[in-house]
Amino acid sequence: MYDLIIIGGGPAAAGAAVYAGRALISTLVLTKDFQGQSTISPDIRNWIGEVSISGMDLSEKLEEHVRNQPGLTVKSDEQVKRIEKTADGYQVESDKDSYTSRTMILAPGGRRKRLQVPGEEELEGLGVAYCATCDAPLFEDEDVVVVGAGNSALETVIDLSGYARKIYMLTRGDRLKGDPVNRKKVEDLPEDRLTLITEATVRAVQGQDRVQGLTYYDKKAQEEKKLEVSGVFVAIGSVPNSGLVQQLVDRNEDGEIIVDHKTGLTSDPNIGAAGDVTDDPFKQNNIAVAGGIRAALSLYSRLLQMKKYSPCSEPEDCDEGR
Ligand SMILES: Cc1cc2nc3c(=O)[nH]c(=O)nc-3n(C[C@H](O)[C@H](O)[C@H](O)COP(=O)(O)OP(=O)(O)OC[C@H]3O[C@@H](n4cnc5c(N)ncnc54)[C@H](O)[C@@H]3O)c2cc1C
Numbered sequence: 363m364y365d366l367i368i369i370g371g372g373p374a375a376a377g378a379a380v381y382a383g384r385a386l387i388s389t390l391v392l393t394k395d396f397q398g399q400s401t402i403s404p405d406i407r408n409w410i411g412e413v414s415i416s417g418m419d420l421s422e423k424l425e426e427h428v429r430n431q432p433g434l435t436v437k438s439d440e441q442v443k444r445i446e447k448t449a450d451g452y453q454v455e456s457d458k459d460s461y462t463s464r465t466m467i468l469a470p471g472g473r474r475k476r477l478q479v480p481g482e483e484e485l486e487g488l489g490v491a492y493c494a495t496c497d498a499p500l501f502e503d504e505d506v507v508v509v510g511a512g513n514s515a516l517e518t519v520i521d522l523s524g525y526a527r528k529i530y531m532l533t534r535g536d537r538l539k540g541d542p543v544n545r546k547k548v549e550d551l552p553e554d555r556l557t558l559i560t561e562a563t564v565r566a567v568q569g570q571d572r573v574q575g576l577t578y579y580d581k582k583a584q585e586e587k588k589l590e591v592s593g594v595f596v597a598i599g600s601v602p603n604s605g606l607v608q609q610l611v612d613r614n615e616d617g618e619i620i621v622d623h624k625t626g627l628t629s630d631p632n633i634g635a636a637g638d639v640t641d642d643p644f645k646q647n648n649i650a651v652a653g654g655i656r657a658a659l660s661l662y663s664r665l666l667q668m669k670k671y672s673p674c675s676e677p678e679d680c681d682e683g684r
Pocket of ligand 1: 369370371372373374375392393394395396397398399400401402403405406407408409440441442443469470471472473474492493495496497603606636637638639644645646647648650
């Protein structure tokens with residue numbers, strides 16, 4: 363039985379794994395891969411300590427850091443399929459094997475909601491973007507469209523307003539949602555910088571090697587229209603990968619795992635959670651790492667309290683299976 367199983371291979375899991383490894387907690391890291399969501403981003407500019415780093419380099423560095431910890435067993439080609447509570451901990455079943463642990467950290471991340479229209483998938487990273495904090499500077503002096511009406515769409519417009527020449531904001535409903543403060547910031551933008559298009563449904567993203575435009579159905583005019591833009595920011599929310607644990611820990615109405623933000627622990631005090639799968643409002647790499655660390659430190663204290671903690675006396679004893 364492991365003291366701790368960490369599920370995931372993104373920044374949240376990496377933060378948890380490095381701290382668990384340093385504490386010589388007998389730990390299993392179980393993940394499909396070490397590809398966090400921003401692996402596809404060509405240029406990350408807010409990873410603290412690096413002015414600019416590609417998403418691929420960032421995930422490789424995180425993986426290397428994890429694999430170099432004594433005391434960790436890493437299985438990086440396994441998808442977790444089921445988790446069950448047992449008398450003295452948890453049983454985790456992957457597509458390859460079954461494992462038991464006393465405690466657990468859930469860090470399976472999330473995925474951005476997609477428009478699911480033609481052209482979106484093919485042009486992702488080529489003008490179709492999901493994260494303005496990350497990609498807004500790449501659209502300096504260009505015309506872009508933001509799809510969505512809530513806070514994340516409003517924040518996307520605010521981020522882009524420092525770079526883009528003209529922003530179209532396209533919403534399905536007849537008005538903006540989100541916080542009044544964000545709405546005011548957006549509504550205060552001059553008309554030549556922002557055009558709000560309501561009651562519109564995206565039909566397709568166009569372009570060959572780069573985005574060149576977007577077509578939408580205008581419900582009021584009852585016709586299809588086209589915008590000439592080089593960027594399409596999709597900000598219609600994200601979906602946490604929390605289906606696995608719906609019977610195990612409390613989630614909010616969006617399916618995010620509710621954590622105590624002081625400890626990183628969930629409604630089950632032997633389960634921590636971190637990163638985009640949680641109700642943390644900021645879905646960011648640095649914050650995911652910090653969340654993983656917080657959960658690992660809390661569970662370390664908890665394992666000590668449980669008097670079941672049996673650290674490997676020598677790092678080599680824990681080193682097998684990497
Ligand atoms: C295109 C894009 C660009 C971004 N750019 C930036 C940026 O520039 N700066 C920034 O701070 N943030 C950025 N973000 C946000 C950032 O990527 C996320 O906040 C961060 O990746 C969350 O980390 P995480 O560890 O919680 O989850 P994820 O990164 O989603 O990682 C989850 C991990 O868990 C694994 N996993 C999932 N389910 C299972 C399972 N059942 N079994 C086993 N393993 C599983 C996955 O394979 C993956 O390895 C960007 C996001 C996107 C989509």
